[in-house]
Amino acid sequence: MSDDHTHVQEFFGPRAADWDRRFPDDGPAYAAAVAELGLREGGRVLDAGCGTGRALPPLRAAVGASGLVLGADLTPAMLAAAVAAGRDGDGLLLLADVAALPLRPGSLDAVFAAGLIAHLPHPEENLRELARVVRPGGTLALFHPIGRAALAARQGRRITPDDLRAESNLRPLLAGSGWRMTSYVDEDSRFLALAVRTP
Numbered sequence: 001m002s003d004d005h006t007h008v009q010e011f012f013g014p015r016a017a018d019w020d021r022r023f024p025d026d027g028p029a030y031a032a033a034v035a036e037l038g039l040r041e042g043g044r045v046l047d048a049g050c051g052t053g054r055a056l057p058p059l060r061a062a063v064g065a066s067g068l069v070l071g072a073d074l075t076p077a078m079l080a081a082a083v084a085a086g087r088d089g090d091g092l093l094l095l096a097d098v099a100a101l102p103l104r105p106g107s108l109d110a111v112f113a114a115g116l117i118a119h120l121p122h123p124e125e126n127l128r129e130l131a132r133v134v135r136p137g138g139t140l141a142l143f144h145p146i147g148r149a150a151l152a153a154r155q156g157r158r159i160t161p162d163d164l165r166a167e168s169n170l171r172p173l174l175a176g177s178g179w180r181m182t183s184y185v186d187e188d189s190r191f192l193a194l195a196v197r198t199p
Contacts, residue, residue: 012051012075019052019081026054029145033192034058034112036183037141043109044068047091048098048130049116051075053082059112060090070103072096099126106135114143117164124177131178136199140179142170144191151191165191 015022034055039045039062047055050071059069069091073079079093096102098116111130120126130140144151148166152159164170167184170193174181179195 009075009077012078017077017081019078020054020085023145026145029190030055030114030143031058033114033141033143033190034062036192036194037062037110037112037139039063039067039110042066044107045070045110045112046101046103046108046130046133047071048111048113049073049119050082050091050093051078051114052085053079053087053091053093055112055114056082056087056090068092070094070108072098072101074098099129101129101133103133105132108134108138110134110139110141112141112143114145117142117170123164123173127174127177127179131197134197136197138197140174140195140197142191142193142195147186147188147191149186150188165193167193 041064043063044067045059045063047053047059047070050056050073053071056069056071063069071082071091072094074097076095079095082088082093094102099122111134117123134140148159148163162169164173171181174195178198180198181193181195183194185192
């Protein structure tokens, strides 16, 4: 996200209607990443920066009918695209900034965040907000359906040493934000960092 919400909405808004068509083969990668969260029947999970809600169906499948699935995004057009795709049936959609979530402390078991970290204006503070709403021992998944090198190539840029998603940068960032990294995968086919909420 950005301090300038209008800028974020101007970037993502026009892309919302075609977002899923641009990335039609990501479904299995989302499902595999959700499976690694270790969610159980009746669990409570947030898809932070949910976009068009591609993670909502596997999240719903993981927690079952008795679980709670929330999807929060800052861009109304993205949430509208999630509704158009029928994904509002898998989770409750919230127009909300992940930097200030309208949720009680410790009310969730997990947070799933696809492609989010690059858009956080204050990563340590924002990750601390995600930690606030997760119970101790709960989990966080920072996911992208392709790895850092593949994403950089797609965007016509190079990976720089200050890339937040580099393990050497991400591990201490998470540690300073209430999380302990438990696994890190960065390969062409996916990026997935898992962390546990510390007491």
